[in-house]
Amino acid sequence: MQLSLLSIRLYSFLESNKKSLVYFPLYFYWIILFALTSFPTDALPSFGIGDKFEHLIAYFVLTILMQLTFHFQKKYERLKLKPGYYAVLISALYGIVDEVHQYFIPGRYCDILDLLANFVGIILAFFLAKYFLETALSKVEKTS
Numbered sequence: 001m002q003l004s005l006l007s008i009r010l011y012s013f014l015e016s017n018k019k020s021l022v023y024f025p026l027y028f029y030w031i032i033l034f035a036l037t038s039f040p041t042d043a044l045p046s047f048g049i050g051d052k053f054e055h056l057i058a059y060f061v062l063t064i065l066m067q068l069t070f071h072f073q074k075k076y077e078r079l080k081l082k083p084g085y086y087a088v089l090i091s092a093l094y095g096i097v098d099e100v101h102q103y104f105i106p107g108r109y110c111d112i113l114d115l116l117a118n119f120v121g122i123i124l125a126f127f128l129a130k131y132f133l134e135t136a137l138s139k140v141e142k143t144s
Contacts, residue, residue: 004135007132007135007136008136010132010136011132011133011136011137014068014072015072018068018069018072022065022068022072023072023073025065026062026065026066026069029061029065030062033062033098037098037101037102037105037108038101039105040105040106040107040108051114052113052114052116052117053117055114055117056117056118056120057121058118058121059118059119059121059122059125060121060122060124060125061121061125062091062094062121062122062125063087063088063091063121063125063126063129064125064128064129066086066090066091067084067125067126067129067130067133068083068133070083070086070087071083071133083129084126084129084130084133087125087129088122088123091118091122092119092122095115095118095119095122096115099111099114099118
């Protein structure tokens with residue numbers, strides 16, 4: 001019961017503040033992500049966690065924000081109907097392009113294991129966001 005109430009509150013909070021908590025963070029995060037993958041490796045700070053885990057987390061966050069953005073937006077009905085599928089598709093395509101892009105950056109390389117870590121983060125985000133949205137929407141519809 002507490003988890004249901006929390007998901008309803010979080011959903012309502014995100015929906016009422018979607019520009020500042022979903023849309024803007026997606027734009028800002030994506031720009032930062034692109035910038036970080038465009039620097040040579042010797043210019044990047046080390047976070048002390050494994051490279052593959054960093055890839056997983058980076059694409060997990062990107063996909064969550066994208067899936068929420070597609071869900072909350074009202075302009076494109078097709079995106080709103082299946083926000084998770086479009087978020088997975090766009091995140092995966094971006095992950096591929098980003099890995100190829102890194103091939104041309106000094107000190108970086110295109111790594112299939114990095115791409116695999118990206119995909120794992122994308123899939124985990126898809127299922128988590130899908131579960132959250134379905135749970136919250138079913139509870140919101142019952143209370144309406």
